[in-house]
Amino acid sequence: MQTIDIAPTMLEMAGIKKPSSFQGKDISNLANGGKKEVRDYVFTENLWSTHFGNPRCESVQNKEWKYIRYYKNNNFSATKEIKYAKELGIPVNEMLYNMHDPGIAVYRDYIDAPLNNEEPVYEELYHLKKDPAELHNLVNNQEHAEVLNTLRAQWKIEITQARGTRKAEVFRYTNDLYPKGKH
Numbered sequence: 001m002q003t004i005d006i007a008p009t010m011l012e013m014a015g016i017k018k019p020s021s022f023q024g025k026d027i028s029n030l031a032n033g034g035k036k037e038v039r040d041y042v043f044t045e046n047l048w049s050t051h052f053g054n055p056r057c058e059s060v061q062n063k064e065w066k067y068i069r070y071y072k073n074n075n076f077s078a079t080k081e082i083k084y085a086k087e088l089g090i091p092v093n094e095m096l097y098n099m100h101d102p103g104i105a106v107y108r109d110y111i112d113a114p115l116n117n118e119e120p121v122y123e124e125l126y127h128l129k130k131d132p133a134e135l136h137n138l139v140n141n142q143e144h145a146e147v148l149n150t151l152r153a154q155w156k157i158e159i160t161q162a163r164g165t166r167k168a169e170v171f172r173y174t175n176d177l178y179p180k181g182k183h
Contacts, residue, residue, distance in 0.1 A: 009026050011026075012026040044058070054073065056073070057071065
């Protein structure tokens with residue numbers, strides 16, 4: 001189950017047809033006590049790399065293995081933003097949280113970059129059945145190279161499905177469009 005499955009499931013349970021643009025699947029059979037799995041793999045992602053240090057990351061897992069990819073975080077640090085906001089007399093929250101139009105291009109690049117062969121800066125591989133707490137990263141263990149390659153290939157399939165075949169739509173909801181904070 002993935003979070004994108006919640007809306008299609010709720011719509012199905014309400015007797016409403018899900019829009020074709022929804023990527024999630026109806027999992028009402030599980031909610032009603034059924035045992036049929038709807039996915040062999042679960043794909044998760046955090047697209048928003050932040051100035052607080054969070055990297056973009058993506059993962060794919062099945063019941064036995066989990067593979068995670070991390071990408072470079074090249075954002076200007078929040079610590080420096082706070083320092084300069086105070087020096088320049090700019091409210092700290094405005095410095096940290098206001099979104100401007102150039103941020104849309106950055107976000108769009110975050111969406112496209114993995115499909116354009118951006119390499120991760122760090123990877124993790126966990127054998128969930130033996131290491132449910134994810135304490136032992138096996139990504140460099142040659143004994144698990146075949147599993148790693150399988151999950152890398154599955155990651156490519158999952159991210160391609162998640163992105164779809166058309167360019168991602170990004171809603172313009174910035175301080176440039178709403179300069180007086182009326183959004």
